[in-house]
Amino acid sequence: xxxxxxxxxxxxxxxxxxxxxxCSYTVSGLRGLFWYRQDPGKGPEFLFTLYSAGEEKxxxxxxxTLTKKESFLHITAPKPEDSATYLCAVNNAGNMLTxxxxxxxxxxx
Amino acid sequence: DAGVTQSPTHLIKTxxxxxxxxxxxxxxxxxxxxxQQALGQGPQFIFQYYxxxxxQRGNFPDRFSGHQFPNYSSELNVNALLLGDSAxxxxxxxxxxxxxxxxxxxxxxxxx
Numbered sequence: 001x002x003x004x005x006x007x008x009x010x011x012x013x014x015x016x017x018x019x020x021x022x023c024s025y026t027v028s029g030l031r032g033l034f035w036y037r038q039d040p041g042k043g044p045e046f047l048f049t050l051y052s053a054g055e056e057k058x059x060x061x062x063x064x065t066l067t068k069k070e071s072f073l074h075i076t077a078p079k080p081e082d083s084a085t086y087l088c089a090v091n092n093a094g095n096m097l098t099x100x101x102x103x104x105x106x107x108x109x
Numbered sequence: 110d111a112g113v114t115q116s117p118t119h120l121i122k123t124x125x126x127x128x129x130x131x132x133x134x135x136x137x138x139x140x141x142x143x144x145q146q147a148l149g150q151g152p153q154f155i156f157q158y159y160x161x162x163x164x165q166r167g168n169f170p171d172r173f174s175g176h177q178f179p180n181y182s183s184e185l186n187v188n189a190l191l192l193g194d195s196a197x198x199x200x201x202x203x204x205x206x207x208x209x210x211x212x213x214x215x216x217x218x219x220x221x
Binding site for chain 2: 004006031032034036041042043044045046049087089091095096097098099100101102
């Protein structure tokens with residue numbers, strides 16, 4: 001059975017304080033690892049897709065990396081508007097997304 | 110270009126009732142997937158529709174059923190509602206069953 005575990009569950013940062021979120025996974029036949037951002041009461045917003053170990057993608061203050069067992073979402077010099085829940089998901093050979101529980105990020109000014 | 114849309118936004122039902130939720134995919138997308146998200150948890154896959162057929166199903170009982178129409182829009186039906194069905198129901202669409210999924214705003218269902 002596919003499993004995704006995210007840590008930490010919650011993270012408080014000061015504005016400008018860089019950090020990383022972790023996503024550990026076990027999956028049969030990885031067809032992609034996805035990062036989404038979700039604001040309270042809204043649907044997840046797509047950020048990145050990673051397909052193979054060693055791959056990296058960047059968008060503004062966010063950078064996602066992938067190894068064979070985990071992915072990291074690095075946040076550089078975060079701002080209060082980066083506060084949200086960040087979700088990691090894997091797409092297996094059956095084409096269904098399995099999500100982790102998310103990391104709730106709070107950035108204080 | 111309109112993204113994924115869902116209706117209604119909120120819904121309140123009582124135990125034992127039935128509910129229908131609707132989803133219109135992003136323009137150009139032909140695949141629709143449905144997810145249930147309980148408060149404080151990640152979304153859980155319910156099922157996926159492609160070419161008007163259910164292609165993949167998660168670990169949900171038969172009370173959860175769906176349909177996809179020729180214009181690719183989709184419905185999620187839940188029968189015999191339980192208190193535990195209270196959640197945010199998310200619809201996601203994609204270019205194909207294997208492509209990146211884009212989510213709608215969700216329907217908040219409350220069962221009393």
